[in-house]
Amino acid sequence: MHSALNRAQGVFGFFTTVALFVAGLAALSVLLYPTDAITSSIKIRDAKVTKGRPHYYSTKKEEYAQLRFDLDADLTPLFNWNTKQLFVYVYASYPSDPSDPTSPLSHSVVWDTIVRAKESPYSIDALRERFSRATSSTKKRPSKMKMTSTKKTNPHGVLKLRDQRAKYSIGDVSGKMAGRENVTLSVGWNVQPWVGALWWSPGSGSVPRTEGDIGVSKGVDLPALKSKVMASAGAAGAAAV
């Protein structure tokens, strides 16, 4: 005869096996959602170079480039039932050696954002909300779903930014950014799932990768210290190099 403990162990063991199997299926199911319809495009609007200190007590000043850009991206294909949130970022690439345009590129992230998946109508919060509304009509709690849906103006997963200021300025070990040539901006993303692998954007070099079109801007040349250059003039300069 089996004791109660044996039975409990058997049930628990079966439960964990089933949970593992279901999680594996959920992780694999994202392969059923095509991601090749993703589009993104980015354009540099403005570039500025200023001097600043790397930290408060530093006596040495370094040059930093601050960019502004326009971004259009349709990342809706990345939202499937296993998507928890997207990490979307914009990074600048430029030749690491200012005197050699063919030198390996330096990359640095200048802007990022997190786009959370819409709350499922079957999430614990949504069900609790529906249940409490059905039982007591007097007690009203603010719904998380409503709060997120009123905040959004664009459809979920669509980004449309105009003249967006970069969150982070670019600097590197040389401390010199003025006059750097052919600085481009590119779009990247990470899909953070509920279960399974972290997916990267194409062009990141990491696996697994989604498909889709990563936007890459035209190259601009950074201006001299504390002056501005329009993107079109910079692009013409880059083409002339």
Ligand SMILES: *[C@@H]1O[C@H](CO)[C@@H](O)[C@H](O)[C@H]1NC(C)=O
């Ligand atoms: C600018 O850099 C990109 C890569 O970031 C490269 O493909 C392109 O050829 C470069 N253009 C010039 C004019 O050097």
